[in-house]
Amino acid sequence: MAAGSRPAVTPLLKDELDIVIPTIRNLDFLEMWRPFFQPYHLIIVQDGDPSKTIKVPEGFDYELYNRNDINRILGPKASCISFKDSACRCFGYMVSKKKYVYTIDDDCFVAKDPSGKDINALEQHIKNLLSPSTPFFFNTLYDPYRDGADFVRGYPFSLRDGVPTAVSHGLWLNIPDYDAPTQLVKPLERNTRYVDAVMTIPKGTLFPMCGMNLAFDREMIGPAMYFGLMGDGQPIGRYDDMWAGWCTKVICDHLGLGIKTGLPYIWHSKASNPFVNLKKEYKGIFWQEELIPFFQQVALTKDCTTVQKCYLELSRQVKEKLGKVDDYFNKLADAMVTWIQAWDELNPAKADAAAAALANGASK
Numbered sequence: 533m534a535a536g537s538r539p540a541v542t543p544l545l546k547d548e549l550d551i552v553i554p555t556i557r558n559l560d561f562l563e564m565w566r567p568f569f570q571p572y573h574l575i576i577v578q579d580g581d582p583s584k585t586i587k588v589p590e591g592f593d594y595e596l597y598n599r600n601d602i603n604r605i606l607g608p609k610a611s612c613i614s615f616k617d618s619a620c621r622c623f624g625y626m627v628s629k630k631k632y633v634y635t636i637d638d639d640c641f642v643a644k645d646p647s648g649k650d651i652n653a654l655e656q657h658i659k660n661l662l663s664p665s666t667p668f669f670f671n672t673l674y675d676p677y678r679d680g681a682d683f684v685r686g687y688p689f690s691l692r693d694g695v696p697t698a699v700s701h702g703l704w705l706n707i708p709d710y711d712a713p714t715q716l717v718k719p720l721e722r723n724t725r726y727v728d729a730v731m732t733i734p735k736g737t738l739f740p741m742c743g744m745n746l747a748f749d750r751e752m753i754g755p756a757m758y759f760g761l762m763g764d765g766q767p768i769g770r771y772d773d774m775w776a777g778w779c780t781k782v783i784c785d786h787l788g789l790g791i792k793t794g795l796p797y798i799w800h801s802k803a804s805n806p807f808v809n810l811k812k813e814y815k816g817i818f819w820q821e822e823l824i825p826f827f828q829q830v831a832l833t834k835d836c837t838t839v840q841k842c843y844l845e846l847s848r849q850v851k852e853k854l855g856k857v858d859d860y861f862n863k864l865a866d867a868m869v870t871w872i873q874a875w876d877e878l879n880p881a882k883a884d885a886a887a888a889a890l891a892n893g894a895s896k
Contacts, residue, residue, distance in 0.1 A: 543571040543572070544654075544655060544658045545631075545632055545658055546571050546572060547630075548630050548631045548632055549572055549573075549630050549631070549632040549633070549634060549654075549658070550572070550573050550574070550575050550624070550628040550629075550630040550632070550633050550634075551569055551572050551573070551574045551575070551633075551634050551635070551636065551654075552574075552575045552577065552621055552624035552625060552628065552633055552634070552635040553574060553575070553576050553577070553621075553624075553635070553636060553637075553638060554576075554577045554579055554618045554620050554621035554624070554635075554637070554638075555576060555577070555578060555579065555586060555638045556578070556579050556580045556584075557586070557638060558586060558587040558588075559576065559586065559587065559588050559589065559638060560587075560589065561638050561639070561640070561641060562588065562589050562592060563589055564641050564642050565636075565641075565642060566589070566591070566592075567650075567652075568642070568652050568653070568654050568655070569592070569654065570591060570592060572593075572634075572654070573593050573594070573595075573630070574588075574592055574593065574594035574595075575594070575595055575597070575624040575627065575628055576588065576594055576595070576596040576597070576624075577596075577597055577620050577621050577623050577624045578596060578597065578598040578599075579599075579615070579616060579617070579618065579620045580599075580616060582598035582599045582600045582601075597623060597624070597627065599615060602620075602623055605627070605878075606623075606874050609870050609873060609874040609877075611867070611870065612758075612761070612867040612868075612870040612871045612874060614759065614760070614761055614762045614763045614764070614766070614772065615763055615764040615765070616763040616764035617762040617763025617764070617766075617769055617772060618637065618743070618759075618772065619759035619760060619761075619762040619763060619772035619773075620759075620763075621635055621743065621759060622757060622758055622759040622772075622776070622871075625750060625754055625757050626874060626875055626878055626879070627878060628750060630750065631749065631750060631751050632658070632661060632747065632748070632749055632750060633747065633748055633750045633754070633757075634654055634657055634746070634747040635743060635744075635746050635747075636653075636744060636745055636746075636798065637743075637744040637745075637800075639800065639801050639802040640704070640744055640745060640798040640799065640800055640801070641798065641799040641800075641801050642798070642799060643704075643705045643706075643796075643797045643798050643799040644799075645726065645797075646726050651796055651797055651798075652796075653702060653745060653796035653797070653798050654747075654796075655796075656700075656702070656795050656796035657700045657702060657747035657796060658747070660675075660697060660700035660730055660747070660792045660795075661697050661700050661747060661748070661749055662697075663675070663677035663678075663694075663697065664677060664693065664694025664695060664696065664697060664790065665694055665695055665696070665697045665698075665732040665789070665790020665791065665792055666691065666694050666695075666732045666790070667695060667732050667733065667734055667735040667784075667785070667790050667791075668691055668695075668734075668735055669687060669688060669691050670731075670732075670734055671683055671684060671687060671731075671732075672684050674729045674730060674731040674794070675729070675730040675731060675732070675792065675794075676692075677694070678730060694790065695788050695789060695790045696749070696752060696789055696790065697749070697789070697790045697791070697792055698748060698749050698752045698753035698780070698784050698789040698790060698791060699741075699746070699747070699748045699749075699753060699780060699784070699790075699791040699792070700746070700747040700748065700791075700792050701739070701741055701742070701745075701746055701777075701791065701792065701793040701794075702745035702746065702747070702793075702794075702795065702796045702797065702798065703723075703727075703742075703745065703793070703794065703795070703796075703797050703798075704723065704742070704744065704745060704797060704798055704799070704800040705723055705724065705726065705797050705798070705799050705800070706722050706723060706724075706799050706800050706801065707722065707723075707800040707801065707802065707803045708721065708722070708723045708800075709740075709742045709744070709800070711770075711809070711813055711817065712806045712807070712809035712810035712812075712813050713810070713817070715803070715806035715809065716806045716810070719803075719806070726797060727794065728795065729794045729795065730792050730793070730794040730795050731792065731793060731794055732790050732791065732792055733781070733790075733791045733792070733793055735785050736785060737781075738777075738778055738781055738782075738824065738827055738828065739777060739781065739791075739793065740774055740777065741773050741774060741776060741777020741778075741780070741781075742773055743759065743772065743773030743776070744773075744798070744800065745796070745797075745798045746773070748780075752789060752839075753780060753783070753784065753789065753839055754839070754875070754879075755839045755840050755843055755871075755872055755875050755876075756776070756779050756780045756783045756784075756839050756842070756843055757776050757780060758775075758776060758779070758843075758867075758868060758871045759772035759773060759775065759776050760772050760775040760776065760864060760867070761860075761863060761864050761867050766860070767815050767858075767860055768812065768813070768815050768816045768819070768860065769812030769813070769816075770809060770812045770813050770816065771813070771816040771820075774816075774820075775864075778823070778824075778827045779827075779843065779846055781827075782827055782830055782832070782842075782846065783832070783839055783842040783843065783846070786832040786836060786842055787837075787839070787842065815858070815860075819857060819858065822854070822857050823854070823857075826849075826850075826853055826854060830846065830849055832845055832846070833845065840872050840875070840876065843868060843871075843872055844868075844869060844872055846868070847865045847866075847868035847869050847872075848865070850864060850865040850868065851865035851866075
């Protein structure tokens with residue numbers, strides 16, 4: 533090897549991870565991400581007018597699906613995929629053939645850490661997913677598996693192996709992920725606080741999951757990552773990732789899986805219109821006061837041993853308990869069932885493998 537030269541570094545999980553991007557516009561933002569994303573396969577889910585051509589910078593390996601493709605692939609079951617809403621991204625989760633998925637919005641740019649270095653968000657997500665979570669006992673030094681940290685005194689040794697990590701939830705600098713009322717009263721607020729921490733969300737604790745900088749183990753939790761019925765023809769929007777997060781957290785708690793939040797950060801470049809957001813969120817702001825207690829109290833039975841079984845049981849309870857709140861939740865419960873049916877049709881082997889993996893993990 534020549535003096536000073538370095539061996540080529542193979543990107544982490546290069547052949548095991550898909551990047552899913554929902555969009556209505558040309559993907560010029562990928563140029564900034566090229567050093568980090570180019571080795572990976574992209575799944576682009578085009579929302580809106582399917583006749584519009586979306587331009588992707590040269591050199592990226594990608595497949596692109598528009599609404600016509602979704603209808604062709606899923607047939608009548610395409611009704612479970614939202615239209616004119618970024619919730620359509622979950623179609624990309626369904627058609628992926630990889631073990632891991634990273635999803636990012638097209639207004640999210642590369643952030644810099646406090647030293648001024650570009651943050652490789654994908655690399656940090658992979659580190660989060662490949663190390664265990666600690667949902668049963670909080671570690672006051674946060675993630676004990678990170679370099680320079682460990683379990684603190686008093687942490688039970690019986691829990692130090694942790695549990696598999698299903699989800700890595702990243703954060704954002706610049707434009708915070710606020711709801712419309714908060715946007716309206718704090719129009720100039722920007723998030724400049726970089727907190728160098730990753731932590732496991734404790735068992736029994738819900739959280740607001742943001743889908744703009746999110747990674748997950750698709751084989752472990754993928755069928756729960758349904759972003760609901762939002763957008764065109766629906767009475768609600770901007771609760772797609774919230775819904776997926778609440779469902780996913782309840783199922784992870786039941787199956788003994790972990791969810792991490794914190795690093796990595798991305799730079800959220802653009803604030804959406806708070807008045808438009810208020811129209812989308814209006815019903816959700818009221819409904820969530822009943823949705824949160826529902827998810828806090830929901831119980832899954834012992835025979836819910838796979839993500840699919842958990843999700844179907846959850847859909848039954850959504851119809852039974854939330855159908856009284858609004859008829860929308862009856863439609864959503866039906867769509868949850870359709871989603872699982874479509875997932876299993878496109879991923880028959882994966883459904884069997886996930887069941888076996890979970891059974892094997894429970895027996896250890």
